[in-house]
Amino acid sequence: MVKLSHQSIRREMSWGMASEACCYVYYPEDENDLLEIFELAKVRGMTVGFRGAGQSYGDAALNGEQILVDLSGWNRILDWDPENGLITVQSGVTIAQLWRRVVSSGWWPPVVPGTMNPTVGGCASMNIHGKNHWQVGSFGDHVVDFKALLPSGKIVYCSRLKSQDLYYGMLGSFGMLGCFLSMTLQLKQISSGEVQVTALSAANLDDLLRIIDIHKDEDYVVGWVDCMVGSSAIGRGIVHTARHLDLPSQNILTDDVAMSTHELPTKILGVLPAKYLWIFLRMFNHRMGYKIVNAVRYYLGLLRNGHRFVQSLAQFNFLLDYIPNWKRAFLPGGLIQYQCFVPFGNVHTVFHKIIQCCTNSKSPPYLGVVKRHKADDFLISCNLDGYSLAIDFSVKDSNRAGLSSLLAELDKIVLDAGGRFYFAKDSTLNPEVARSFLGPKTLARLMELKLGCDPGGLLQSNLSRRILPELHGYQVDKG
Secondary structure, eight states: OOOOSOSOEEEEEOTTSSOEEEEEEEOOSSHHHHHHHHHHHHHHTOOEEEESSOOOSSSTTOOTTSEEEEOTTOOOEEEEETTTTEEEEETTOBHHHHHHHHGGGTEEOSOOOSSSOSBHHHHHHHTOOOTTHHHHOOGGGGEEEEEEEOTTSOEEEEESSSSHHHHHHHTTSTTSSOEEEEEEEEOEEOSSSEEEEEEEEESSHHHHHHHHHHTTTSSEEEEEEOTTOOGGGTTOEEEEEEEEOOOOGGGSOOTTSOGGGTSOOSEETTTEEGGGHHHHHGGGOSHHHHHHHHHHHHHHHHHTTTOEEEEEHHHHHOGGGSSTTGGGGGTTTOEEEEEEEEEGGGHHHHHHHHHHHHHHSSSOOSEEEEEEEOOOOOSSOOOOSEEEEEEEEEOOTTTHHHHHHHHHHHHHHHHHTTOEEOTTTOSSOOHHHHHHHHOHHHHHHHHHHHHHHOTTOOBOOHHHHHHOGGGGTOOOOOO
């Protein structure tokens, strides 16, 4: 039984620590507890938001001065079929739990983010993608079916063949239609837990995009871009491609394989304890520091152009986990990420403009990442046949206004090119921009599903109220 009398209001932060909110936080043990929370919210005239591991950069897992349901306790693996690679899990199971459970049996989650900490419920709610989107699609493409609870109390079972509209609508709907209770995933079979990585240097943006497109059919491909240089070197960077290592049958993983061979190292260069490195990184949290770090990374990559090396799948995919608490280097203001998706035919011009705007601004990004993407059939989707550019900014009291103006300028550049945005990373989009990229047909269908699943408008979050206030019946200026 859930304790409906909350002990206190908790101050929750976004993953990037640039936004926060005081919320009434509840921890249901099962779906009956969640139903009680829904009823409590209705009686008190409050709204309900969901939080898994709180890994969204922005305000997706916040519900200020309202009820926030923490689902991290729903972390049981309900069924595992190692013969066929089918696993059924509760929505609070993390990617870390998932890969550690299956890798020794010769399987791997086909889509993972840059950190192993998100829950599968969070991954499904945002329909996340990885470094292999062109090859395998997004997280939702590998959800066989799911069980969800709607605010009405109705439990629904959805798959590509059953309740298709809700299946394609709920995956990626940022928690606005219902709560994932459990889901079955189809995993990828592997003959080793390792990949062969190739590092390729790119002299400028055109070179980087060309290399990524040439290698898009590798198992994984991702590009790092230096956003601190302009002129003929604008967009220079390093591309990493990776291919699954196929081992002879006698070397296929077994359940007794040592997990230490897959885990991330606890020391950098074999000497420095990784957990303290964030303190050192604080020294570089300024414009000159970004220039130094980016230049060193580029020239080291240039020296290693064409170099091949082997990493475990975890070591290759979870770069954000190498330095524990690294984001603390950006305190007290925190950080935000701006990620846009641009069609193939417009990408050279648009990314060039974006990087140029960033290098000319007083708030340049310290990191840029480029990936290749393809379109999908999900209702709420950032994906298209093109590329994404993710750029990270340090937030300070002195740059908030300038950063807001810069990102508004970038929004216009992206929209004019037919681009899209990713709600899991977003901190700054306004309703006009969100409506423009989603389009009237998608918005109308989302409203239909919202009215059918949540007619009382119970499910809300700081994100949903910011980007689509009309989803909750609020009056807005439609520009």
